[in-house]
Amino acid sequence: MASALLDGLPTEAPAAPRKKLQYADVAVTATAKDFAGIYRGKQYHEPDFDAVLERAAAVGVNRVLLTGMYLSDVNINLEVARRRKEQCRITIGVHPYHAVEADEGGDQYYHDLAQLVNNTLEEEPELLGAYGELGLDYDHLAAASKEAQIRVFKQQLDMIVSNDWNLPLFLHCRAAFDDFIATLVPYLHQLPLKSGLVHSFVGTIAQMQVLIDLGLEVSVNGFSFRDRESLDMVRAVPLEKLQIETDAPWGDIQVTSEVAKAYMKNVTKLPYVAKKKDKFVMGEMVKERNESYSNADVNNASFASADMEDTTMLDESKGLFGELSFTIIPNGLSEDRLDQLQNDIAAANGTILPFDASKGRIERLEEISYIISTTSDFPDYYRALDLMIHVVKPTWVDQSLKGNKMKNPRSYSPDPALFMSDVIICCGNLPSGDKEAIQGGVLAMGGQFTEQLSKTVTHLISLDLDDNKCQVAISKRLNLAIVLPHWFDDCLKVGRRISERPYTLPDPDILNVELSTVPTARTSQQIRDATTPDPANEPVPQTLSARSEAPRAIQAFSGKKVKLGEDLNLNSRLRGIISGMIKNGGGDITTKVQQADIYVCSYREGEDYVRASQDGKDVGNLSWLYYLITHNVWTNPMRRLMHYPRPREGVPGFEGFKISISSYTGEARVYLENLVRACGAEFTKTFKQDNTHLVAAHKNSEKCEAALEWSVNIVNHLWLEDCYAKCKLMPISDNRYTYFPSRTNLGEVLGQTEIDRDATEKLFFSTSRKPIKPAKAPAAPPGPPADSLAHNLSMSRTASDSVARSSPAAERVRRTKTTEADATPLPVRHADGKENNTPGSRGAKDRALSKLHNAADDIAAFEKEMKRKGGVIHGGKRRAEDEVEDRAKKAKGGRDSVSSKRSADELDQGDRSDEEEIEAPTRNKKAKKDKLEPIKYRMLISKDERWAGNMEKESKDKARLRELGLFITEDFKKVDILCAPQAVRTKKFVAAMACGPALVGSSYLDFALRNNKLPPPEKHAMDVRDFEKEHGFKMAEAVERALQNRHRLFRDWTIFCTDKVPGGYETYKDIIEANGGKCSLWKGRTTNITATRRIINASAGEESQNQKEDEGDVLYLISDANSNEFTNWTKFRDLAKKHNMVPRIVKTEWLLINAMAQYVHWKPEWELTEEVVKAAKP
Known part of the structure; x- marks a missing residue:
């Protein structure tokens, strides 16, 4: 009679297998003391784990996963796996039992753990089966508290994400289900491989279903058959989500249990005797010690209780690519490479669906799992993306097979938008915030990030070669680029992968201030044969020799019909030549767009263009057609801008540019x-x-x-x-x-x-759009559209200028006799509202106002642009400069005067190429123009409010000052004169002090503008007496020290700053960098910055004498006097002590006064402590 445990369950044991079954034991702890012969601290026999594996193989257990418990067992498991490569794989991780060990080990422990994972992935990837064992176990809180377990669980998940390890998780959950789920779920979307196994699972059906819904699998062992709730859970697990294990040396099924009696009658037995541990015989089993030999017992119990047929647990013939189908796009691949890929995929049991290069289309696309291609330039690329089919580069196959794991497809995508797809980045000793930003950026752009240096790394990002990783890379001669973090920043800013050359250590060009030239660029391959929409010459077909040497690719015309659009305006001779070349390529000509595969036209208009586009046909222009003829290789006409038909009216808004x-x-x-x-x-x-x-x-x-x-x-x-x-x-x-x-x-x-x-x-x-009939002639319209803002404004401007007869611009218009109809309208060049000047007559005024009313939307956008620094998109200060020019002309007896550095008609181009034709300047023979005064001084102005709210006056005054040789700048790194009513502590003023500028008061500008000449700066010295009295140093001496320092007061300094400081972090960052230092944002997180003692070397430069009061071993944090910052302060002190330095938390005054005085000194009142903040509270 069946027991209550098995009430209602199948009562018959599975029949004896008709053939030898194959099993995988997914959890064995090889480092358990039992396998070393130690029981309860006493040695009973010699280690015998190799014999355990031999017995397992004898009963068909051909795969055994050796689980990692903690750091020191990794090498033990590796040695076993190396000896038995065909049978064993390992996991690496920290079991919740050992959370305290990891906690106490701190950063070094996790660094060593990550190093082991990365080394194994690099050198022996086939041995590493998963990351783990990690998770939570509240049944054994004596080993580690809940808090410690959760902390170590999260730390390991962070490490997996940051290193982009494409490994499944080997998870542990016992009596901690809610916390386990709450900890794991936030990481699932970040994991490179969103899969894992919760091993030795004992829980409810509902809990199991939660795991399955998260995409996880579960494995069971003897513990899962000891109560009815667990048995019911095993019965409910979907077969494809169920794995079996022994969890040896524990988790055995007792032979006296009801489950054993009911379901293990027909298990195949081999002649191995189980002896007591004190009577051990090598080659025999040990009583009460579980081992992989009993995996068949778990199998029978699992499937008998669920009333299933006997099942083979391991199909050795499946292979890595089993059940996956592939198509290889041949573009850019040699015959040898193509054959290699096909053989590799077939060897891993993948299915190859052949690609017909003559047709260029993938048949049965829906059946494809992966498309292998070096480029996204093939006809079915976007359709494949719509069908969620992975398109990967050939290296994805190589790397997946090398690691015996399928890699993340995104990191191997040929999508040009993912411009980091071939990049694997490792960072040196950068701040943690910088590392996190780089990691997020490279992953978003299709690249990979790793914490540990390996042979696969392509870019090592560091601040100098003294970094340990740089030294390792150099000593091992790794084939990678060692670059500054600026390279990655600039790549993200422009959205392109730019050359590493200027950023490469040890002597990056971007840090060399003496270099004034930028290297020339090679012609981009992307514009080869794609520089014009209307090629002037006849197409040149590919030569027979070139065609025979070219690798296989998608043929341009084979089996395709081409329709040539009427707007190409081809003469009969050229049309015949093109038609002949298309036919020679295997194509044909048609006059009906419905029959065409390819439609060629000049403009994006007409019924044929719309119909061909909506039908998904290839639509390109004549330049694209010539490209196909020349190379006989298909390319997407939208891939290159000059290969696609252009809009006849251009881009809206470009009129008048x-x-x-x-x-x-x-x-x-x-x-x-x-x-x-x-x-x-x-x-x-x-x-x-x-x-x-x-x-x-x-x-x-x-x-x-x-x-x-x-x-x-x-x-x-x-x-x-x-x-x-x-x-x-x-x-x-x-x-x-x-x-x-x-x-x-x-x-x-x-x-x-x-x-x-x-x-x-x-x-x-669009499907709702009606085709637009093409114009009979491609001539441009007689003028800009009536509602064009640029047109409206230029109409108003022209009428106004015709009244203002004294305007030099108007006189030039009259001299050249250019009418409004054939002249390009000149947009207004200032942003003070003068674009709304109305014409001289009431009728013209009404018409202009009416047009402006119709252009209300454009005007709103225009006014928004006006607020942008530098003015509106149409340019600068034309009216103000014209008026300055007019006054100068009168002052010089009627002669014309230029209002800028170069002629208003022409710039003498020093950077032109040989191909460029230089248009001769238009000059009035009776008028002689004087050259503009070269820049004598660059002035930065702070706290002078003379132009507040009056942009027109500002424009005029700055133009006048520029004529005198004074250039008003906002660049605080290049300043000759610093102008302010008095010494002020603004960012511009403090940062500009590093230039050693002459200090002048506002009277300097008053004099220059009133007398039309620049006075000596010393005659209008800034009033700094009150400032000097308050702070105890002379500003004149500070200027002298700045000239000595040469922007290097804080050279080799790393100064930390919180984001809560008054004025914002960026303010102090700019001041520190203007003085040659480095500023890092401090948020209390762990950082890898190397903080070392500063050595004052007198031979390094004159600036050393201004650093004499620097103790060298002090690490500074600029912060706000706020109790909310206390936590950050505590962590900062820990950082300083870790690097054997003295922490000093300071007010912003420390930096401001040191930068203004241009020498490093200290006052106790600048220091911030908790006591100081508490004492200051009312």
Whole structure:
């Protein structure tokens, strides 16, 4: 009769197996003392674990997972796995029993643990099966408290995420289910591999279901059959989520138990005798000690209680890629590489579905699991993404097979948007906040991050070569780049992977202030044969020799029909040549778009364009067609901007723009010229004062200097490309478009922007859009649209200027006899509201006001731009400069005077290429223009309110001062004169003191503007008497010390600062960096910054004499006097003591006064302590 335990369960034992079964025991603790012959602290026999494994193999247990309990057992398990590679795998981790050991070991313990994981993944990845055992066990709180267990559990999860270990989790949960779930769930979405096994699970059906719903699996052993609740849970586990284990040397099924009596009758027995431990015989089992030999017992109990058929627990033939199907895109792969990939996938039991390069399409795409491709440039790429099919580079196959684990597909994606996909970053001794930012950024951009240095690392980020990891990389000659963190920052800022060369240690160019040139960039491969939408020459087909040498790729025309659009305006001869070349490539010509696979046209308009686009056909322009003919390789026409039909009217908002370019040469220059015109703007080879934009590869050029003086917008090519790609005027207030990494030529990343598919569909061929019939001729419209803001403003401006006859700009217009109809409207160059000047007559005024009313939306956007630093997108200070020029003309007897450094008509271009034609300046033979006075002084102004709320007056005054040789700057790192009513503690003033500037009062500006000449600075010295009396030092001496220091007062200093300081962290960061130091944000987190004693070396420079009061061993934290900061202070003191330094927490006055005095000194009242803060409270 069945017992109550088995009441209602199957009563018959499974039949004896008809063939030898194969098993995997997923939990064995090889380092348990029982296997070493030690029981309750006494040695009874010699270690015999190898014999245990031999017995397991004899009964078909061909896979055994050796679980890691703590740090010191890793090497023991590794030695076993090395001896028995075919049978054993290991896990590495910290069991909750050993949480106290990890807690007490601290950072060093986790560092050593991570090092072991990384070394194993690098050198013997096939031996590492999972990370663990980690989790919670509240049945044994005597070993570790709940708090300690949770803390160690979280620390390990953090370590897995930060190292991007693509390993399943080997988890432990006993009597702690709620805390286990609460701790684990927040990490699941961050884990590189979202899978794991909760081993030796004993719980309810509801708890088991929670685990299954989270994507986890469970394994059972003898503990799972000791009560009815657990038995019912085992019965409810889905078969595909159930694994079996022995948990040896524990967890055995007692032979006298009801489960054993009912379900183990037919288990195959081998001639092994179990002896007592004190009568041990090598090769025999030990009574009361469980081992993998009994895995069959667990199998029978599991499946008999669930009333299932006998099942083979391990299918050795499955392979890593079993049940997965692959297609390989041949583009860019050699025959040998293609064959290698196919053989490797087949060897891992993957299924290869052949790709027909002649058709270029993947048949049965829905059946594909992975597409292997070096590029996203194949026809079915976006459809594959829609179907959630992984597209990975060939290296994904190599790395997955090497580690015997499938890698994260995102890290091997060929998507060009994931520009870090080939990058594996390791950081040296950087602050933890910086590391976290780098880790998040590289993972978001498709790269990988690891804490430990290994051979797979491509980039090591460090501040200097003294870092331990740098020394290891150099000594082992690892093939990686050692770069400053600035490289990664700049990559993220521009959204492209830029060259590492200027950031590479030991002598990074970006830190060399003496370098004034930026290296030239090689022509980007992305714009090869894609620089113009209208190629001038006939296409040149690929030669037979080149075709025979080229690797297999998607053929351009094979089996495809091409329709040539009417707007191509091809003559019969050229049409015949193109048709012949298409037919030679295996294609054909059709006159019906319905029959076409490819449609070629010039503009994004017309019924054929809309229909072909909506039907998903390939739509490109003549340049794209020539590319296909030349290379006989298919490429997506949206991949390159100049391969897709252009909008006939250009990009809305570009009307009236005049754009020039700087520091681009050769094909890059041609590409940008055509891109400007395709956007609908006017391209000018010469850079003039009436240009609205300058597209630059870097800022180290004369054009950029002139643009700054003329208030012309300086943008990089990313702005122009994005505007065209989205067919939308993008705001230049986006820092990505105005950022120029120092010592980097952005020409190296030219052409990497693709046409925005969603924006193009929405604007030009959405399903709700009716086709627009093409115009009969491609001529441009007679003028800008009626509701164009630029047009309205220029109309108002022209009428107004016709009345103001004394304006030099108006006189130039009359001399050249340019009418409004054929002239490009000049946008207003100031932001004070004068663009609303009305015409001279009432009728014209009414018409202008009416147009402005119609353009209300544009005006709102325009006024928003006006608030942006530097003015509106249309440029600088034209009216103010015109008036200055007019006054100067009268003062000099009627002669024209320029109002900027260069001629208002033309800049003599020092950075032009050989291909560029320089337009001759238009000069009045009767008028001789004087050259502008070169910059004599650069002045920074602080706390002078003369221009507050009056932008027009500010513009005029600054233009007048520039004519006198005084340039007003906001750059506090390059200042000759510092002007303020008195010594003030603003960021600009304090940071500028590092330049050693002359200190002048506001009277200096008064005199210059009143007398039209610059006075000697010493005649208008700043009144600093009260400041000097208060702080006890002379400002004149501070200036002398600044000249000695040369921006190096805090050289080699790392100063910490909290984010709660008055004025904000960035204020003090700028001041410290202006003086050559490094500022790190302190939030109380663990940091890897190396804080060492500073050695004052007199031979290092004159600045050393101004650091004499620096004790060298003091670590500073700038903070606010607030009790909320106390926790941060405590952790900061711990950091300082860890590095054998003295912590000193200071008020902001310490930095401000030291930076203003330009020598390091100390006053006790600057120090912050808890007692000081408490005493200050009322």
